[in-house]
Amino acid sequence: MKTLYISRHGEAVNVGAPGVFSDFDRHLSEEGKAKIAKQALGLKQLGARWDKILSSPLVRARQTAELLNAPVGAPLEFCDALGDSPSLANVQKILANMPEKRILLVSHQPFIVHLTAYLLTGRRDVSFHYSTGTMACLQSYQLQDEPKGELAWFMSSEILQNLAEQTSERLNHAQL
Template sequence: MELVIIRHGIAEEREDFAKKGQEDYFRPLTLKGRKKMQKVAIQLRDVVKEFDLIVSSPLTRARQTAEILSQIYFETKVVEAPELVPGSPPQAFLKWIRIQAKTLKRIAIVGHEPHLSSFASYMLTGKDESFIDLKKSGIIGLEVESFQTAEAGGAQLLYAVPPKFLID
């Protein structure tokens, strides 16, 4: 089973968006972020042919990134998981995977830093300390024996790709 972890694309600057009086939750991708993510998704499709499901943080920028992936992956269903919001413990999303993805073979996960690199590190080592730096629109591929029995420290790293290797 494969987990493809994808950080959201380039979003509006936090400080600039805050000046508009809106919560960070609603901060969207920039036009540049959308275009870059489309290019990344197209290149990713050459390597990863399909997803059974795309799971997104409910925050706007992650959801927009997931929708771009869904368009490139022929309308693959997108679901939101509150366990992917920044600050959630990695154990929470692992529990979500065991319950919600137990019969799937490959899922894409779209979210934020440092949550995603913490989750990947947790899955690789079983420890709550991150050692990965995931760039915006970056991708990490992990393999687990089964989503239903996935456990911390039980994943293997398949690849870690910064966006510049896919589109520059």
């Protein structure tokens, strides 16, 4: 079974912040870094694992991918096709040729909304709300012929962070 995790990057600073001159340069805010790092621990508790990460090369997506990957340590590839104006056709080709069974894709709105909708419904006009850090897990996905996938879960960053907190609280309680 093939599994595709789809993540929107974490909370980022705006153009005009110190050292940020273009959309490409936007980096995660300090709060965004903390949330994604905590989210990674929640994903670990959930049992989420990937064999490879494909990430947009934009700074905020790169940082998100690196933080999410910290507990897993999978190979990480920065893919121009996921950057400024991703094309569904280009990403289809990339994913279709990957031997890995579990892939995490980190990118941007509106592309991830269109990709998720396309895999679940065959249409691109269905909407999903991907706030920063939100992730979807699609199982048994395929991109050739008739695109399809089964939604295993769709969680906000806050829910994933809460999973990490609950685990931490259980461990603290068990040690008492």
